[in-house]
Amino acid sequence: MKGNRLYKFEKLCSRNAINALFSGGRGVVAYPLRAVVNLKNGDGRVVGSCARFMITVPKKKIRTAVGRVLLRRRIREAYRLNRQLLLPQLAASICEAEIAFIYMDKEIADYATIDASMKKLLVKIAAQAADRQSSSLAGKESTENVGG
Numbered sequence: 001m002k003g004n005r006l007y008k009f010e011k012l013c014s015r016n017a018i019n020a021l022f023s024g025g026r027g028v029v030a031y032p033l034r035a036v037v038n039l040k041n042g043d044g045r046v047v048g049s050c051a052r053f054m055i056t057v058p059k060k061k062i063r064t065a066v067g068r069v070l071l072r073r074r075i076r077e078a079y080r081l082n083r084q085l086l087l088p089q090l091a092a093s094i095c096e097a098e099i100a101f102i103y104m105d106k107e108i109a110d111y112a113t114i115d116a117s118m119k120k121l122l123v124k125i126a127a128q129a130a131d132r133q134s135s136s137l138a139g140k141e142s143t144e145n146v147g148g
Contacts, residue, residue, distance in 0.1 A: 006080050012054040012098055021098045026128070030120035032105035032113065033075070037125050038098045039132050050090035053079060053099040067108050074111050075101055078118035085119060089126035093133035097125065 012018060025036040042050060055075050057068040079101070090097055101121075 004080055006076070010052055012052040012100070017052075017098060018054065018100070021100055025098070025100070028121055028124045028128075029104075030117040030124070032103060032109050033117045033121055034102045034104050035121045035125065036100040036102065037128065039095050039129055040098075042094050042096045050095065051083065051086060051097040051099060053101060055079075055101045055103075057103040061103065061106050062108065071103050071108060071114075074109075074114045075103065075118070078111070078115045079122075082115070082119050082122055085122040086126050086129075089129045093129045095129055095132060097129065099125065 012021070021036060021038045025038040028035045028037060055072050057071045057075075059068065062068045062071060086097070101118075
């Protein structure tokens with residue numbers, strides 16, 4: 001990937017993928033954001049990025065469309081600038097992440113608050129990917145010892 005821009009393949013659009021994400025994903029919270037994350041083994045289809053994401057701002061929390069659009073822009077910008085906290089760990093663990101960012105507050109937060117919570121979320125997700133990698137490596141070693 002060149003630069004910091006967001007590409008089309010980084011957006012989570014498929015209805016089946018979104019349903020699978022919300023049915024089997026794990027939640028991570030850094031107020032005012034919540035992330036639902038589904039980590040899975042990479043198949044090498046997407047080159048350059050291992051994470052696909054979507055952003056949800058509930059109408060029940062933020063009533064005006066202008067406010068929801070403003071928050072989506074702020075969340076997207078925070079992810080775009082801070083995704084380098086997550087992508088190297090995903091590439092090292094050879095897994096893909098599907099992430100849904102959900103805004104939870106009733107008030108419109110400023111960018112600094114959203115940026116700080118985004119950094120916390122991405123670090124937590126990277127830690128989950130590292131745990132997944134270490135558990136898969138331990139599983140490989142135990143199967144090799146049993147077979148030998």
